[in-house]
Amino acid sequence: MDAVSFGKAGLQGWRAKVGDAVAGPISHRSPLTDDQVRAVVGGLFFVLSVTYVVSTVWRLLRKG
Known part of the structure; x- marks a missing residue:
């Protein structure tokens, strides 16, 4: 599995x-392809999700 496939896997539904929506305009203004832009966006959503889960678990452990 390459990085583009991994990043695009996080794009489902509204993501x-x-x-x-952003793949076309950004790929025209940068050296990245449409798929690479989608992979970056998917990766960002993945990182945000992991950050949210980790911070929630951290807050639960601190209160417990």
């Missing part, structure tokens, strides 16, 4: 719509 996929966001990835599709």
Whole structure:
């Protein structure tokens, strides 16, 4: 599995719509392809999700 496939796997539902909406304009202004932009957006959503889960678990452990 390459990085583009991994990043695009995080794009489902409304996140996929966001990835599709920004992929074209950003790829025209940068050296990245549409798929690479979608992968970056998917990766960002993945990191945000992991950060949210870790911070929630951390707060639960601190209160417990």
